[in-house]
Structure formats: structure tokens, C-alpha cells
Amino acid sequence: MVRRAEERDLGAVRNLGLYGGSFDPVHAGHLHVARTAQAARALEHVVFVPAARPPHKPGRVLASGEERLAMLEIALRGEPSWSISSIELERSGPSYTVDTLRALPARLGLHAEARIHLLLGSDNLDGLERWREVEALLALAEPVVVDRGDLGPTVLERLARALPPAAFARLEAGVVVAPPMRVSASELRARLARGENPGDTLPAGVLEYIRSRAIYGADHGTR
Numbered sequence: 001m002v003r004r005a006e007e008r009d010l011g012a013v014r015n016l017g018l019y020g021g022s023f024d025p026v027h028a029g030h031l032h033v034a035r036t037a038q039a040a041r042a043l044e045h046v047v048f049v050p051a052a053r054p055p056h057k058p059g060r061v062l063a064s065g066e067e068r069l070a071m072l073e074i075a076l077r078g079e080p081s082w083s084i085s086s087i088e089l090e091r092s093g094p095s096y097t098v099d100t101l102r103a104l105p106a107r108l109g110l111h112a113e114a115r116i117h118l119l120l121g122s123d124n125l126d127g128l129e130r131w132r133e134v135e136a137l138l139a140l141a142e143p144v145v146v147d148r149g150d151l152g153p154t155v156l157e158r159l160a161r162a163l164p165p166a167a168f169a170r171l172e173a174g175v176v177v178a179p180p181m182r183v184s185a186s187e188l189r190a191r192l193a194r195g196e197n198p199g200d201t202l203p204a205g206v207l208e209y210i211r212s213r214a215i216y217g218a219d220h221g222t223r
Contacts, residue, residue, distance in 0.1 A: 005047045011109050016045050020050075021049075022051055023050045024062045028181065047084070047085050048076065052095045119146070120174075122147045125159060138163075145171065148180055148181065193217040
């Protein structure tokens with residue numbers, strides 16, 4: 001069982017990664033982002049934070065918080081420097097990352113000198129300028145942007161125009177160049193709904209859990 005971040009002694013951690021998202025379901029692309037960012041920035045610990053209501057996905061019905069937590073627990077087994085926080089699932093209303101960043105240090109008992117790094121797949125950059133208090137967000141945490149295969153120059157050019165100069169400079173400095181991994185959660189859910197086997201796009205054990213609960217309409221077939 002993966003211990004929750006709140007149950008870990010993180011007071012000695014000085015470089016911590018925060019990785020938020022729907023994780024609906026958690027897949028190989030998510031783990032790629034976490035591993036790449038952790039290696040690139042020497043992160044001592046990474047906390048995965050599933051969102052209750054992602055503001056940028058209005059109207060989409062997610063798998064339940066309980067199910068997404070369970071899938072994360074399965075996916076993160078064997079990774080002692082990774083854990084999960086349910087902070088956003090416990091909070092009412094939309095899940096704003098800036099609120100989580102403000103609450104996380106006290107909740108996890110972090111040292112005053114601890115640096116928080118915000119892990120972002122490059123797909124998260126679409127509409128980043130519209131995130132709540134994005135300038136404050138990029139000041140509270142050091143962004144680490146990992147290419148998911150869609151980080152072209154036009155993306156950064158658009159953000160350079162949309163963000164204040166200091167905020168964009170901080171974002172640009174956080175880009176990590178690494179071999180991309182393309183995995184689409186929406187395509188993955190569609191394949192699961194059709195009963196197809198998604199192969200290695202899901203961490204070990206997650207497919208079995210999805211089928212056992214018929215999440216996304218997945219049946220028990222193996223085709």
C-alpha cells in the first residue's frame with residue numbers, strides 16, 4: 001500500500017514535486033512525467049494530487065475520487081519516493097492549483113526552506129494563462145515542464161505573449177528536454193469502453209482494477 005503524503009515524514013525534504021491532475025485513469029504518460037521531472041531536478045519526493053473538479057474540464061464526469069485514488073495507489077507501488085495527497089478531493093468547489101500550493105506546506109509539515117516544484121506535462125500548457133492567479137502560482141512553485149510530444153515553439157511563443165515577462169521566464173526555465181511519451185487519456189478511456197486491451201499504456205495492476213469495477217464501461221474481455 002502506498003502511504004499518503006500526510007502520513008510521511010517530509011520535514012527533511014528540501015526539493016519536493018507536486019503533480020496534480022485528473023489521473024482518470026493514471027497512465028504511463030503520467031509516470032513518465034514524474035520520473036523525468038524527478039531526475040531532472042533531483043526531487044527527493046513527488047506528491048500526486050488528484051483533482052476533485054478540474055476547472056478546465058467543466059461538465060466532464062470523472063471516475064470517482066475513491067477509484068482514482070485506488071488506481072494511483074496501484075500505479076505507485078514500488079516507488080518509495082512517491083506518495084498521494086487527497087487534499088483537493090477533500091476541498092469543495094473547483095480544484096485550483098494555487099490553493100493547493102498555499103495549503104500544502106503546512107499540511108505536509110514541510111520545512112520553511114523546502115522548494116516546491118510544480119510538475120506539468122506539456123499538454124497542461126494549453127490555456128495555462130487562464131489558470132487562477134497564474135502569476136502567483138508560478139511564484140509559489142518552480143515549474144517543471146516535461147514534453148509529452150506536443151511542445152512546439154508556437155506554444156511557448158503564445159505563452160510569452162500571454163504571461164507577464166517574469167512569469168514566462170520562470171516557466172521557460174522549467175522546460176525539460178526528454179524523449180516524449182504520447183498517451184491520450186481520452187483515447188485510453190474510449191479503448192477501455194470498447195473492451196480493448198491498452199497494453200503497456202496502463203501501469204501494472206490498473207487495468208485489472210478498472211475491469212473489476214467496470215470503470216469507463218470496461219468489461220472483463222481481453223481482446
